[in-house]
Amino acid sequence: MKQMLQKEFERVYGVSEEIQFFFAPGRVNLIGEHTDYNGGHVFPCALTIGTYAAVKRREDQKLRFYSMNFSQLGIIESSIDKLLNIKEDDWANYPKGVLKTLIDEGFSVTSGFDVVYCGNIPNSSGLSSSASIEVLTAYFVSKIFDFSSKSLDMITTAKLCQKAENEFIGVNCGIMDQFAIAMGKKDHAIFLDTFDLSYEYAPIRLNDAKIVIACSNKKRGLGDSKYNERRSECEAALKKLKTVRNITSLGELTIEEFETVKDVIQDEVKCRRAKHAVYENQRTIQAVEALKKNDIKQFGKLMNESHQSLRDDYEVTGIELDTLVETAWNQSGVIGSRMTGAGFGGCTVSIVKSDCVEEFIKQVGIVYKEKIGYEANFYVVEVGGGPCNL
Ligand code: GLA
Numbered sequence: 153m154k155q156m157l158q159k160e161f162e163r164v165y166g167v168s169e170e171i172q173f174f175f176a177p178g179r180v181n182l183i184g185e186h187t188d189y190n191g192g193h194v195f196p197c198a199l200t201i202g203t204y205a206a207v208k209r210r211e212d213q214k215l216r217f218y219s220m221n222f223s224q225l226g227i228i229e230s231s232i233d234k235l236l237n238i239k240e241d242d243w244a245n246y247p248k249g250v251l252k253t254l255i256d257e258g259f260s261v262t263s264g265f266d267v268v269y270c271g272n273i274p275n276s277s278g279l280s281s282s283a284s285i286e287v288l289t290a291y292f293v294s295k296i297f298d299f300s301s302k303s304l305d306m307i308t309t310a311k312l313c314q315k316a317e318n319e320f321i322g323v324n325c326g327i328m329d330q331f332a333i334a335m336g337k338k339d340h341a342i343f344l345d346t347f348d349l350s351y352e353y354a355p356i357r358l359n360d361a362k363i364v365i366a367c368s369n370k371k372r373g374l375g376d377s378k379y380n381e382r383r384s385e386c387e388a389a390l391k392k393l394k395t396v397r398n399i400t401s402l403g404e405l406t407i408e409e410f411e412t413v414k415d416v417i418q419d420e421v422k423c424r425r426a427k428h429a430v431y432e433n434q435r436t437i438q439a440v441e442a443l444k445k446n447d448i449k450q451f452g453k454l455m456n457e458s459h460q461s462l463r464d465d466y467e468v469t470g471i472e473l474d475t476l477v478e479t480a481w482n483q484s485g486v487i488g489s490r491m492t493g494a495g496f497g498g499c500t501v502s503i504v505k506s507d508c509v510e511e512f513i514k515q516v517g518i519v520y521k522e523k524i525g526y527e528a529n530f531y532v533v534e535v536g537g538g539p540c541n542l
Pocket residue numbers: 184185186187188189325326327328329493494495
């Protein structure tokens with residue numbers, strides 16, 4: 153990868169001996185969906201696939217961005233003093249947003265740079281290609297400008313990248329993706345309480361099973377999806393619940409407490425949205441307990457229930473994801489299967505017995521193509537670490 157990136161960097165910007173190379177992973181969320189902006193728990197892990205960058209500092213203020221995944225857009229130019237709120241730069245808005253946020257927070261970015269990005273996460277698939285490029289950018293900027301790791305530790309990095317996405321890109325996302333990527337640990341998932349950002353690493357011991365991701369190839373951009381709408385529906389439900397309970401987030405309610413007070417929400421749709429947030433949070437806590445006890449079967453059952461709740465109560469699945477998941481449930485060797493990420497398209501995650509993976513991919517692929525009309529792509533993934541220098 154390094155050689156390939158170097159070649160591409162030199163083709164695009166000219167020969168140089170001062171190129172540095174970096175990597176940040178993508179992530180998959182195993183359970184705990186749409187809980188991270190409701191003060192609930194999530195359980196994502198970083199992947200060994202992700203985004204790579206070849207970077208060289210410049211003497212002047214100029215910024216040049218190039219992505220091998222969007223080569224048709226060529227070099228996108230900007231400059232440190234022109235970052236402001238200019239948002240017309242397509243994918244480069246992600247690194248620009250991160251730079252702007254870092255500068256606004258007082259980090260000293262003293263010159264521009266040239267960068268080539270290359271990602272092997274499918275774009276807009278729900279595996280966080282955008283959070284990956286954000287965290288990667290913050291990480292390499294901290295290295296090439298020598299910020300102390302104290303001032304920009306990995307949790308601060310995650311928070312600032314979330315801020316960039318909220319304020320610059322306009323997606324009101326929670327902290328899960330940036331946290332999972334910045335704090336990734338090989339062969340571990342992160343049990344994160346988004347209420348106070350306390351977290352614990354849990355080893356992913358799947359015995360003789362694998363994590364299989366199915367990408368629906370239904371593209372979506374979070375900005376134009378109903379993501380922000382779901383978030384405000386939860387906020388509206390919380391506002392009603394606050395009139396009878398002293399809480400600051402839906403994640404503070406147990407299932408019993410929610411059932412006792414839910415009628416105060418009045419609106420049927422908002423009540424279902426809040427129900428998902430409360431139940432999904434509890435499911436996530438139970439799933440991690442099950443995994444700790446090596447009870448993979450129970451973990452899989454909770455994954456399936458998570459999908460049902462996202463389909464029926466939260467309504468963020470759609471025919472593509474439902475076809476992938478419901479077909480997966482009927483295959484032998486499947487321990488659990490659910491949509492992952494924001495939904496509305498993107499990917500599913502399944503835990504499948506190793507010796508059934510091949511047949512699983514074949515059968516689910518056939519049914520999907522027949523019903524949806526185009527193909528799904530499958531990836532057997534490994535759990536990887538956080539950002540690093542290459
Ligand atoms: C997207 C957001 C996350 C999270 C998930 C849903 O990935 O970026 O913050 O809300 O959707 O769980």
